[in-house]
Amino acid sequence: MTDQQLKNKIKTEEYFINMGPQHPAAHGVLRLILTIDGEIIKNVEPDLGYIHRSIEKMCERDSYQQIVHLTDRMDYLSSHINNVAVCLAVEKGLEIEVSDRVKVIRTIIDELTRIASHCLWWGVMGMDLGALTSYFYAFRDREMINDIFEETCGARLTMNYNVPGGLMFDIHPNFVKRTKDFIAEFKTKIPEYNLLLTDNVIFHKRTKGVGILTREDAISFGVSGPTARGSGFSSDVRKHHPYNAYDRVDFKEILFTEGDTFARYQVRMMELWESISIIEQLIDNIPEGETKAATKAVIKLPKGEFYQRVETARGELGVYINSTGNKNPYRVKFRSPGFSNLSVLNHISKDVKIADLVATMASFDFVIPDIDR
């Protein structure tokens, strides 16, 4: 048989595989329909809905205090930040000014949440790239934060510490000391992270120049958070539209211009230091004051639309409340960072290998319940 005959006889064709809904790299029930030629990805089609709980619809049924509980279950790694977003939106509607104490405590816990979330992301990033040990290092440190939360908020993951108008109750007497202990300890751990993963040559090979997202694409797809900042798009809500106590602390917005997986990785790693710095500035001078502004038992927002944006660990979370003046909102819409970030995945994962897609997805830090809600 000549070569030509062979070529006519043997054809290659593209095929598709389901990555998910049960797949170790999906970190949840995300289903990606991959069209593959050999090992080269030709198309990525995300298929959502496997963990859709219609949280937005449930919000229309519930009172404003109850909505806060539901947001815990969206992006469960930034649950406190989600709570704050709803509370801020409701407070905006009620025109309540919360006390400085509440603002500072919210900021500290926000940043602790961010550190915990980034810790988990770091561990899982290593695991996706095959370095299993990072997972356990990250969980060791995240555990300390969870203990702080457990003591102060009563829960480790879905904290539900906020109510419209302030905090559910004051911080635990140990809170300040334990947070300081954690910060002192954690500062010695980040260099360990770098030794284990960041400085590894294989890690550099796997992440540098992989999954490049340009600044233009980041803006046009609505990408936000560390993912966008890795592409040089300054999108930190804490900086541009300060809420809580972010206007009185000094911190840098981390920006990298490479736009590859390693840039996104570095943004998150350096955000850990920024979060530490924010906590250090606030933890020693938490102002005295009441922890909850007086609100009515049944909150009724005035007729109108209210919007609040906050920076979660994954990007910009927007809470839109449309009120008709009843005790329930007419419509609630969450602009979740994960959904917008996912939309760009197909654009930047064409003609790469499966392993690159996994690395890119890991650097995007998806939380699937946040995408689906």
Add this chain to the structure above:
Amino acid sequence: MNFIQMIIPLNITKTISDWIYSIMPETAASYTIMVVIAVAYLLLFAVAGLYLVLLERKVAAWFQLRIGPNRVGPWGLLQTMADALKLVSKELTSTIKIDKFLYNLAPYFVIVAALMAMAVFPFSKQFQAFDINIGVFFLIAISSIGVIGILLAGWSSNNKYALIGAMRSGLQTISYELSVGLSILTMVLLTGSLQLSEIVEAQRTGGWLILQGHIPSVIAFMIFMIAGTAETNRAPFDLVEAESELGAGFHTEYSGMKFAYFFLAEFINMFIIASIAVVLFFGGWLSPFGITDNITWFPEVIWFIIKVAGLIFLMMWFRWTFPRLRVDQLLTLEWKYLLPLNLMNLMLMAIIIWLNWTI
């Protein structure tokens, strides 16, 4: 009779062989003894494999700030036994539309190749089942058979992930086979023999081969460890079963004992790679500086085991610290770096031997 006495040094085995010879004719007895030795080897390596699994879990736990298995038996010593028992008693499930014959055949290729390689290892001067004069060649030949099993497993499973894993395995093993072979060849140049027991004996005078061959030996050792790790499909070269990409790779659809064969073969292969390294670079059963040479009763196999354990620990260290390579980087590493380096190393070694610069 002589042959049997040579391979079974301990008195109890001599008693057994004498007893077998006394109750049956000589031909039958020698066949019986072969079977007995084969069964003994099988058991030995099944147990060795199981305890390597336990060791891996313990080492992983130490690396990862955990304790590891500690519930079944003291320090979890019976944990893997219990796991094996569970796997044996499990139902063998499979997907529909598999190629039944190949699907069932594949695990045996892998496990038999791993066990066959064991036959030629010189654990100590007397403790070697099969001392042939082409021992090194036999090892290289046998260890390449395992990949056929992996390819068959991936092909016959009717699973796209398994197929990708198997194809990666083909790429990987065929490429790294070259480096393993060439680095072994470098050392064979030095000893001038393919017989494993002779290679070890050559190190009795003049020190271990890693010292005898100067820098080329060290380079050969490094290349051998890298390529050996790749050939056993372990991290950072575990693309074959990269769990974050392919689920479980080629053995996704296997269950029960068939899965256990693949699992056990990985650990026995690790043992084989470490053993080859010990024989070729670290003096096999010989004691360091000859410290136990004058103690006649001292079982030399202990030195062999200690050295192998050290190298296995090194391979586990790789696994629990490094991220995984991508498939094209894997091939780049082999074809662009390791192979040319290896060829140059071989030349260098030849020059050193030609100029008689060895210690």
